[in-house]
Amino acid sequence: NLFRRAQFQLAAHELRQLPADRGAEIAFAGRSNAGKSSALNTLCDQTGLARTSKTPGRTQQLVVFTLDADRRLIDLPGYGYAKVPEALRDHWRKVIDQYLSDRQSLRGVVLIMDSRHPLKDFDRMMLTFCRDIGLPCHVLMTKVDKLSRGEAARTLQQTRKEMGLLCPDATAQLFSSLHKIGVDEARATLAQWLNA
Ligand code: GTP
Ligand code: MG
Numbered sequence: 001n002l003f004r005r006a007q008f009q010l011a012a013h014e015l016r017q018l019p020a021d022r023g024a025e026i027a028f029a030g031r032s033n034a035g036k037s038s039a040l041n042t043l044c045d046q047t048g049l050a051r052t053s054k055t056p057g058r059t060q061q062l063v064v065f066t067l068d069a070d071r072r073l074i075d076l077p078g079y080g081y082a083k084v085p086e087a088l089r090d091h092w093r094k095v096i097d098q099y100l101s102d103r104q105s106l107r108g109v110v111l112i113m114d115s116r117h118p119l120k121d122f123d124r125m126m127l128t129f130c131r132d133i134g135l136p137c138h139v140l141m142t143k144v145d146k147l148s149r150g151e152a153a154r155t156l157q158q159t160r161k162e163m164g165l166l167c168p169d170a171t172a173q174l175f176s177s178l179h180k181i182g183v184d185e186a187r188a189t190l191a192q193w194l195n196a
Contacts, residue, residue, distance in 0.1 A: 002067050002194070003187060006044040009072070011061035015099055018062065023070025024194050025105050029096070030112030031122050032078030035142040038177035039112050040065070040075055043186055050075045060088075062099065071194050072105075079122045101133065107193040108136035110186075115141035115152065115174065118159045127167035138189045139163065139172035145179040 012018050028036045037050035050063060063075040076099075077092050100106065109130060113123050118141060130137040141159060144152050152174055160172050171189065175182040 001045070001187075002071070002191065003044045004046070006046065006049060006065045006067055006073060008049065009064040009066045011063045013061055015062075015095060015102075018099075018103075019064060019072065021104050023072070023105050024107045025072040025074055025103070026108055026110060026190055026193055027074045027076055027100070027103075027106060028110045028112060029076045029100075029126055030078065031114075031120060034078065034112045034114050035177060036078065036112045037075055039110070039140055039142055039175060039186075040073060042177040042180060042183060043190065044073075060092075062095070067194070100129065100135065106135065108138060108190075110190070111137055111139045111170075113139060113141050113159075115144045115147055115155055118155060119162055124166055127163060127170055130170060131167040136193060137167060137170040138186070139170060140175040140182065140186055141172060142175040142177060144174040144181055145176040 009019065010017065028040050030036045037052040040050045041047055041052065044065070049065065060077050062077070065073045065075070067073065076096055079093075079096070100109070109126065111123060111126055113119065127137060139159070141156060147155065156172065156174055163170050163172060173182050173185050175186060
């Protein structure tokens, strides 16, 4: 399993600190506190790999994890956390936009949404952006352990329907880091992007 081999490489404040732009990488994006770092840990089967927190705004760098010599996962800072100073929010907005537009080795975005609050403005923006630049996007509707089966099925169906209008090629699935739901399904998509 490629993902179990994930190792912390570096945390970058600016794009020029990232490793050389070759090979293949996948970025984890989503609103602050959605569960990005937790999902990354779950997929890699390593609890302490990416730092998680109850307080939003935990990840404040682009954190790079290597899978092997030329494949990587990138944990992006959460978008739109109100208590982060505006100047810092603007900085990250620019850095993330530039990263997503320019990074040649980027194979796809894993968009993490809290399944109780899907398709907020940031998520819509990201899906539209992926459609515009033709970047593959796979949505993990996480924290599904907090929903009943019925609610989960309904919200998945509704989200897929709305996503179809924003980004027809994007895919979505249910996920839980707490209960390890949807892990193999998510790994399969990521492995395909990484050509693994
Ligand atoms: P930032 O780095 O601040 O943007 O947050 P993040 O998106 O990386 O979220 P993180 O993984 O740190 O998780 C935020 C909170 O949600 C933590 O308290 C996690 O324990 C919790 N959480 C994450 N995934 C799940 C899940 O699948 N189920 C439940 N119940 N809680 C979760
Ligand atoms: Mg995080």
